[in-house]
Amino acid sequence: MTTSSLGAPPRNVISKILDKVGGGLVQAVLVLIGLFWLVPTLGLFVVSLRQETANNSTGWWTAFTKPAEWTIKNYADLLATGFTASFWNTVLITVPTTLLVIGIASMAAYAFAWMEFPGRDALFLVVIGLLVVPIQIALIPIAKLYGSIGIFGSIAGVVLFHVAFGLPFAIFLLRNFFAGIPRSLLEAARMDGAGEWKIFSTVVFPLAKPAVASLGIFQFLWVWNDLLVALVFANTENQPMTKALQSQMRQFGTNVDILAPGAFLSLIIPLILFFAFQRYFVQGMMAGSVK
Template sequence: MSVTVTPRVPTLVPAGTAVTVPPRRSLIARVADRFGKALLQICVWTVGLFWLLPTVGLFIESLRAPADNSATGWWTVFGRPARLTLSNYLNLMQDKDILGSLWNSVLITVPSTVLVVGIGALAAYALAWIDFPGRNWVYALTVALIVVPVQVAIIPDAAVFRTLHIYGDVPAVVAFHVAFGLPFAIFLLRDFFAGIPRDLLEAARVDGGSELGIFRRVVLPIGRPAIAALAVYEFMWVWNDLLVALVFADSAHAPITYQLLSQMRTFSSNIDLIGPGAFVSMLVPLVVFFSFRRYFLHGMLAGSDK
């Protein structure tokens, strides 16, 4: 007697056609999916408002009379908005010390930014695409100089500036900012320029282009976002500097940050100048940043995928 056994053949399902039931999600996960985006927006707006609160307070203080600032807080203005006045800004425009310091800030910041961007771009191109002996060592030394603190060079540079008879004048402050701004500028632009396709530069050389011509006609247009980002960064850094101005500038050639510190020594009697002066000093770099924010963000993120 024979017994026939029928083998059990599993049912074959083509790949990707099986119906799978997703696992049941917890209540907390479903609530997070439903309200997560709204909660994130609320958190962002809350942080933004707290970040802007000191700026709003400074702006309101600059529009209040000195007696009101001494008597009550700036938030009380919402109950009496009619007490706001522009007289503080009119007095600021008539103060020769403040106006002179604002002009000194321009004389310090603009040349420093132009020199750092110009020299840094040329040096970065040379380190990225021109072969010369010791190129890697020069680049390594440049990167190492980024971590050198400003305080280390104050005394030696002060001696050098006194020998050159520029100590206390605008060129001394500009020279110091340029010296300490170049290492970071070269580091930032060199990495960006190194990402330019080699074939593009080789084609320009085959066409008879000189290194300076290639830099001006090929590298600069491609590197515009990084250059603009560096210019914004350097402008904001130099404009808001106080330490270098305190050491290397006298009162006649001091920037606005130095002058505001001098006014703080008699805070109670000069509050009508400190408020609008501080707001104007803060407004200039903000205008520069928001005017070029597209280039700034593009330049900061351009090398993230390399």
């Protein structure tokens, strides 16, 4: 008599207990990992609210037993250095770049996915090839070009550079998502008399919200945290927060009372954005995994 004819073997008590607590155990482990991931952010926040002498003498975790060390003077000193202008420069660079990349890439991705034109596949291979081009090799040529047309050191120059190097990945990501949309939806729209723009704006783009949200988060974080492009193409008046913090470190060395609040302000916005759109982010990452 085979084992299959006898049915499943009896389960012991330990197996039943593991089945009942397994889901809760996994959730508890994930919560602990999430809290551990947030510890550096919490530490940075506490350091930004402590006096300089306290930060130099004891660890940040001791502040919870010494509330007298907490102060907002660090943030007042930071704003006195002109950091507010750098914050708005970062916004003026990041937001237009993200919107332009999403807008241009979504239209290009739709064309590559659903429109027939000569050289489409070859052009898409060129776009894929641009993914491996490092930005370092373009810094000097683009700097010379910007100097000749008079936009070197401006916010517009930084935005254009980020848009140019953000488009290949954006087109690649959205094209793969658009290609997974059922053809029957597009054919039904065409039978109703809709043109390509109507199909893109009313059928394809609304369905791509998860992928667009994921792309927006990626692009926002890349540009918000960028330092290399800002160092090359942004002057002192148009510098973003990353360059402003780097200049503070160069001038004053380890002045934690200035660097900590600046670093926390530059960190909190991406965190808020990620937690606000995390549902779409997860959907976008899972898009196309199940056919």
